Amino acid sequence: MKHKHIIINTLSLLSLIIYSQKSSAQFFEDSQAPLSQKWYKIETKNFQLIFPEEMKSKAPTLADQVNRSLRTTSRNYKITPRKIPFIIHNTNLQTNGFVQLSPRKSELYSTAGAEPDNQTWLPNLILHESRHVSQFDKLTGKLRAPFFEQLALAYYGLTVPSWYFEGDATLTETIYSEGGRGRLPAFEMPIKANFQSNHNYSFNKYLLGSYKDIVPSYYTIGYLMTSTLKSELPSNYEADLFSELNKKPLYPYNINRVLKKKIGGNSAYLYNKTIANLDAIWNKKTSDYQYQKYTEINKKNNNYYSSNLLPKHKNGLIYFIKQNPQKTNAIYTYDVATNTENRLVKTGIQLTPHFDVNSNYILWDELHKDPRFNKRTYSVINIMNLKTGKINQLSKQTRYYSPIFSPLDETIACVEVDLSNDSYLTLISLKNNSIIKRIKIGNAEQLQHPAFNSQGDKIIGIRLSQYGTALCEIDLNNNKITNLTPWGNQQYERPQYLPGMKIITKANFNGIDNIYSIDLISGKKQLLTKAQFGAFNPFYDKDTRQLFFNDYQYNGYKIAQTPIDTAFDIAPETDYFSHYYATALTKDSVKNIASVSVDTSQHYQIVPYRGLGRTFNFHSLSLSSSNFESFDNFKPGVFWLSNNILNTTQIALGYEYDTDIRKGVYSAELTYNKYxxxxxxxxxxxGQIAAASIPNKPDSSIRFDWREHYISSQISIPLSFYRRDYVYSTGFNLATAYLRRYDLSRTDVKNFNYETAFPLTYQLYLNRNARMASMDLYPRWGQNFSVTYRHTPFENNAKGEILSARTVFYLPGFMSNHGFQIRLSAQTGSGIYQYINDIPLVSGFSYYKYEKIKNTVLVNYRFPIAYPDLGLGSLAYIKRVKGGIFADYQNIYKHREISPKSFGAYLSLDFNAFRYPLPDFEFVVKGTYINDNTATQRVVPTFSLNYTY
Structure with a gap:
């Protein structure tokens, strides 16, 4: 019998769908440094230091710091860490660093920002990340490349909770240095304010966060909890803790089992014990502290936390930056006389909140990014004319921080950090944007928070070096830099000149952050504020002789003021800070070892970083070739993964089994992202299967199968960038493929296509979306366009083409954080593409009679319902409940009544599971009504579980 009519569903080859770039967090960091960077390395037996050319002069010092930090941080765990690469990135201005497995490496962003600290950035970062190396190796040291690093990562993530691995590292940076976050009163201040304001949040909330309330991250609560452990358990308890974890690696909530054995309770018990300890210390330490209650300026009855940062009194108005979860950051003005608040301008992304204002202009710094290479960012200066509202960008592709106006002429001063990590005070002319002068602060030193004197010839600022921190003065006439205070580990913020020989600054001399005056002649310090929890961001208004500042409360930084003449003396021995790390410090047996100076006479050889090892780095066998970014159409299999440590080359070799058709798939994939x-x-x-219909027997068919070689390739140019309050992305994609079939199981199949050669797909997209506040469900405004064209120019028997366009628009909803999504899509196809759908289909598409799709429209409205912050024990923690309604339209040119083809509503929960901060889950219940007379089912309920990293 001959089978002449064949139905083969193999058009998937021709449907090389390329979706527009979209922003989403990834569990595995995979961005690239700019192509122009030249890389060098230092090899030792314990580590490999990889760094860009500009850091060559500082590389030996960094190598000493890595060597010392690895040696120090590993002794508690009683191991010698295996050799690991440390990569220094100098082009990214965001202060960050991490250690990862799969592949095993550490990446350090070297540039310190404007965020105040009590020591220089990079040595402290190296200390923190070195502790993570020790943690990884102690628990997973036997699971190594080239096969088991991803397994090691999974085991570590399931075994060691986030509060422990980050808390332990934060405690380490504190007790093994003279700085560290644990020594800063501001670090524990939010927890202190919450509990002393009778907002006693749960352990789940501190661990997993909240949309509506201020809760510090698991770094803070973890630091406090590990301090309790280190204080109460034997010295160097960490090694024994991890050994106990390894004894029962598959035990559910393994950390709780070990904690019960060590301290008699689980992690929640440890949290409650830590809070009880802190509460007793806080009450004892501050029993004689007579704080002042300040009247909040511009008080609003907000449902959620809100901060009004950096108050400045100018032109009869108070200027400030507003931060809250409902809106993105913006500069506002407040008129005290009329009690009115007005938004002036949105700031865009800032590394640290900052602006300055004079009679005519307001200026601020803003983060920009390289459109292609995400590891290169910039900090530029924007200026707005207060009379006309016109905004200009004064600089492009610069590394400028904290710009300020000169009081005398059209000059601004700012902090500049070059690619060698050297810091400068840079003066820029507003007339032509040219650089007037650059004053280098010192080798490996940082400058923060500059401020002019009234004459405009001197600048005060914060100086950070290997000796700690100090306030300094820069004479602009002779470029001389003079320290105004001795070196120490004080966390200064925003110093300013007062009339006479006095200055003001935020400091914590008595263990609570407050505003102080310092007499430059006598050195006498006086309190100008006595805030309950902390006072920040001072601004002295010489016209009213008032001190404006931020008074921290449990629900944000509030604007307050006090006369500058109100001052309180402080006793030298006064200390209201908890120093919760102190007991752990005295018990640590390696503190003295850590204090020993490094042998700087050691010679390190610097050579170019090149060779095959830079390209190939096989590290893991995996069940997923996509790092588990999606479980859609998941097929069981195994893949051997290679990722080079600069994220430019990825290779995946694998086998998977398609359970639907019971065929195996062998694959090899190469991705190259250097250019x-x-x-x-x-x-x-x-393997593939299909069915052929039998002539004269329309209800009968015969199945057959075959195997095929399939080669696909793609070239993409993805670009994205920031401009004030908007994120832009654009790009072009080109894809093609080649298919060759063989081993057909039946010889009597006619018209079988053995080859498909190089169908082409082109895509161009352009997206412009407003930045989203943390409570937003959609961008408030957004326009997204994508055009895709596919055709088969090299085929004679399988001709066809399809052109499709997709647009998505976002509009604000009826209330805060509500939003509309309107999606319009259209397509036209011919030949082999005439039945291919290259646009989104309506909900319930498979439940009614098929018709050829020309266009679809979706109108979607989403809104938050509640923020319960509800913990279901350790099973789940629900942070947000959302709702939505939608209507889907199809082929609206045909249906004059313009009625929706389907419509419905949905309810979803945002939650975390098993006390893991990642991934974030969303459970969705959706009900769809099919508005079509041919529907096989009118009401279609669906359930889905989504996740994001």
Whole structure:
């Protein structure tokens, strides 16, 4: 019998759908440094230091610091860490660092920002990340490359809770240095304010966060909890703790089992014990502290926390930056006389909140990014004319922080950090944006928070070096830099000149952050504020002789003021800070070892970083070739993964089994991301099945199968950038493929297509979306366009083409954080593409009679319902409840009544599971009504579980 009419569903080859770039967090960091960077390395037996050319002069010092930190932080765990690469990135201005497995490495962003600290940035970061190296190796040291690093990561993530691994590292940076976050009163201040304001949040809330309330991250609560452990358990308890964890690696909530054995309770018990200890210390320490209650200026009855930062009194108005979860950051004005608040301008992304204002202009710094290489960012200066509202960008592709106006002429001063990590005070002319002068602060030193004197010839600022911190003065006439205070580990903020020989600054001399005056002649310090929890961001208004500042409360930083003449003496021995790390410090047996100076006479050889080891780095066998970014159409299999440590080359070799058709798939994929375009090449050898209809027997068919070689490739140019309150992305994609079939199971199949050669797909997209506040469900405004064209120019028997367009618009809803999404899509196809759908389909598409799709429209409205912060024991923690309604339209040119083809509503929960901060889960219940007479089912309920990293 001959089978002449064949139905083969193999058009998937021709449907090379390329979706627009979209922003989403990833569990595995995979961005690239700019192509222009030249890399060098230092090799030792314990580590490999990889760094850009500009850091060559500082590399030996950094190598000493890495060597010392690895040696120090590993002794508690009684191990010698295996050799690991440390990569120094100098082009990213965001202060960050991490250690990861799969592949095993540490990446350190070297540039310190404007965030105040009590010591220099990079040595402290190296100390913190070195502790993570020891943690990883102690628990997972036997699970190594080239096969088991991803397994090690999974085991570590399931075994060691986030509060422990970050808390332990934060405690380490505190007790093994003279700085560290644990020595800062501001670090524990939010927890102190919450509990002393009778907002006693749960352990789940501190661990997993909240949309509506201020809760510090698990770094803070983890630091406090590990301090309790280190204070109460034997010295160097960490090694024994991890050994106990390894004894029963598959035990559920393994950390709780070990904690019960060590301290008699689980992690929640440890949290409650820590809070009880802190409460007793806080009450004892501050029993004689007579704080002042300040009247909040511009008080609003907000449902959620809100901060009004950096108050400045100018032109009869108070200027400030507003931060809250409902809106993105913006500069506002407040008129005291009329009690009115007005938004002046949105700031865009800032590394640290900052602005300055004079009679005519307001200026601020803003973070920009390289459109292609995400590891390169910039900090530029924007200026707005207060009379006309016109905004200009004064600089491009610069590294400027904290710009301020000169009081005398059209000059601004700012902090500049170059690629060698050297800090400068840079003066810029507003007339032509040219640089007037650059004053280098010192080798490996930082400058923060500059401020002019009234004459405009001197600047005060914060100086950070290996000796700690100090207030300094820069004479602009002779470029001389003079320390105004001795070196120490004080966390200064925003110093300013007062009339006479006095200055003001935020400091914590008595263990609580407050505003102080310092007499430059006598050195006498006086309190100008006595805030209950902390006072920050001072601004002295010489016209009213008032001191404006931020008074911290449990629900944000509030604007307050006090006369500058109100001052309180402080006793030298006064100390209201908890110093919760102190007991752990005295018990640590390696503190003295850590204090020993490094042998700087050691010679390190610097050589270019190149070779095959820079390209190939096989590290893991995995069940997923996509790092578990999606479980859609998941097929069981195994893949051997290679990722080089600079994130430019990824390779995946694997086998998977398609359980639906019971066929195996062998694959090899290469992705190369070094250059402006990204390249990918994939090969598959896979089995397929199909069915052929039998002539004169329309209800009968015969199944047959075959195997095929499938090669696909793609070139993409993804670009994205920030401009004030908007995020832009644009790009172009080109894809093609080649398919060759063989081993057909039946010889009597006619018209079988053995080859499909190089169908082409092109895509161009452009997106512009407003930045989203943390409570937003959609951007308030957004326009997204994508055009895709596919055709088969090299085929004679399988001709066809399809052109499709997709647009998505976002509009604000009827209330805060509500939003509309309007999606319009259209397509036209011919030949082999005439039945291919290259646009989103309506909900319930498979439940009614098929018709050829020309266009679809979705109108979607989403809104938050509640923020319960509800913990279901250790099973789940619900942070947000959302709702929505939608209407789907299809082929609206045909249906004059313009009625929706389907419509419905949905309810979803945002939650975390098993006390893991990641991934974030969303459970969705959706009900769809099919508005079509041919529907096989009118009401279609669906349930889905989504996750994001």
């Amino acid at each position: 402006l375009p990204k390249f990918s090449l994939r090969y598959e050898n896979r």
